[in-house]
Amino acid sequence: xxxxxxxxxxxxxxxxxxxxxxxxxxxxxxxxxxxxxxxxxxxxxxxxxxxxxxxxxxxxxxxxxxxxxxxxxxxxxxxxxxxxxxxxxxxxxxxxxxxxxxxxxxxxxxxxxxxxxxxxxxxxxxxxxxxxxxxxxxxxxxxxxxxxxxxxxxxxxxxxxxxxxxxxxxxxxxxxxxxxxxxxxxxxxxxxxxxxxxx
Numbered sequence: 001x002x003x004x005x006x007x008x009x010x011x012x013x014x015x016x017x018x019x020x021x022x023x024x025x026x027x028x029x030x031x032x033x034x035x036x037x038x039x040x041x042x043x044x045x046x047x048x049x050x051x052x053x054x055x056x057x058x059x060x061x062x063x064x065x066x067x068x069x070x071x072x073x074x075x076x077x078x079x080x081x082x083x084x085x086x087x088x089x090x091x092x093x094x095x096x097x098x099x100x101x102x103x104x105x106x107x108x109x110x111x112x113x114x115x116x117x118x119x120x121x122x123x124x125x126x127x128x129x130x131x132x133x134x135x136x137x138x139x140x141x142x143x144x145x146x147x148x149x150x151x152x153x154x155x156x157x158x159x160x161x162x163x164x165x166x167x168x169x170x171x172x173x174x175x176x177x178x179x180x181x182x183x184x185x186x187x188x189x190x191x192x193x194x195x196x197x198x199x
């Protein structure tokens with residue numbers, strides 16, 4: 001393996017190896033030894049950078065999620081009415097969860113992590129969570145959406161999106177079916193919150 005000239009390059013190589021391993025064998029099956037073998041480094045070098053594979057995952061999310069968040073938010077016109085805005089955000093999230101390795105990591109592996117790791121990763125999600133909350137709140141104010149307790153509404157949004165993403169992941173052709181599944185999931189989500197006489 002080629003010599004890496006910087007700590008950043010070495011860490012990136014470990015992150016990339018971990019992403020690949022998680023996609024192929026899953027986080028719970030992956031070991032630090034798998035990562036060090038894939039990168040061509042020793043155990044000591046791994047522990048010079050990360051205290052555990054959980055620490056590596058948290059730092060991987062912190063590295064990759066902000067850019068993904070920006071891309072998702074930039075893909076949706078912020079001036080859309082709240083129902084259309086929520087629907088498009090939900091569709092982009094289903095696509096992310098169902099077809100991107102980071103989406104797979106976040107929505108299949110995070111529930112198995114320690115409470116501290118879950119908290120750290122939730123903080124990395126904050127931009128997306130805030131956007132969903134703001135769009136939902138705007139829809140309530142405009143009389144488009146029913147008003148539910150914020151925690152309940154947030155969990156409903158999260159679970160519907162995760163379910164759509166899981167259906168994509170489990171399909172025979174994720175890339176071929178993601179658009180239709182994302183559209184159906186978004187429609188279901190918006191309809192779940194919509195005030196009936198606002199259609």
